[in-house]
């Protein structure tokens with residue numbers, strides 16, 4: 001396969017909703033470019049969403065080079081074909097989240113004998129480890145491989161920049177600085193009412209537009225503010241300013257784990273509570289580092305936030321009190337998890353190793 005830095009990767013992304021599709025595709029593009037110094041071409045159908053994460057992007061211009069990545073608007077077949085004529089042919093093609101490639105791209109893959117990967121949603125479930133990098137023969141006669149990121153050695157790992165280093169959280173002083181970037185849910189009102197009645201002062205910054213700032217709460221106890229949306233490059237530093245993080249989705253959830261801070265995960269909700277198995281598979285891994293009393297308090301609240309149970313007011317209050325009274329231990333557990341993640345190879349490293357192996361075959 002020759003030098004990987006002479007190669008070209010095409011990454012395709014369709015934005016379904018929110019920021020996660022664009023967020024993961026952009027982070028993947030940046031990491032491959034940084035680690036391989038190869039040509040990365042990102043085709044994305046929604047420049048407005050990518051622009052929120054990447055303010056340098058001009059939403060009106062259909063083709064531009066930013067941070068050494070060639071970004072193209074993925075449009076109708078004819079326009080996309082024309083813009084792809086201006087970039088080198090691919091050695092690797094990554095379709096993110098089964099975004100289904102146009103037939104002419106499949107033909108290009110076939111002609112170029114390009115390696116073809118589907119980049120899957122992140123899950124800690126065992127089946128994903130089993131499926132990681134399995135091939136599936138497609139109608140164009142080419143194998144498509146399924147890349148499953150994950151949290152164990154056996155999985156595809158997590159995207160992580162080479163220069164990212166683990167930081168230790170500071171001891172909390174004064175109000176508990178809390179960041180919430182989550183989905184709308186009936187739990188929030190109950191949680192804010194509960195927190196307002198605990199002997200803990202909180203300064204809560206609300207990001208995104210899905211959670212209303214409660215009007216009825218005593219602002220001396222819980223001080224609410226809107227958090228500005230920052231670029232993806234600044235997002236890690238933003239998270240580091242807080243003591244407690246309540247985050248959603250996929251990429252924000254991973255970045256939160258790198259901070260080593262106490263957190264809750266508001267998982268992307270699916271029909272028939274299908275997300276609960278995914279939620280539990282993740283926390284089962286992290287709870288290995290939690291002392292038993294914290295484990296039980298955290299898991300009850302996490303289940304309530306994600307719609308698996310409804311707690312009584314008393315139970316909710318008691319569980320929060322256990323977490324707050326043992327905040328150092330909670331921090332410590334998350335730091336151990338952070339260290340575990342940093343000991344592993346990143347998804348970008350693992351992907352590059354695999355690409356090299358494929359070349360050797």
Ligand code: TRH
Nearest residue numbers: 018019020023207229230231232235249250251252268
């Ligand atoms: O926005 P999300 O909820 O996105 C997704 C999508 O809904 C997707 O369809 C779903 O499958 C997935 O969740 C699980 O959450 P996520 O994945 O965390 O993406 C948010 C991105 O926005 C992430 O890259 C971080 C970035 N971000 C910033 O750069 N600055 C900010 O200020 C904020 C709040 C987020």
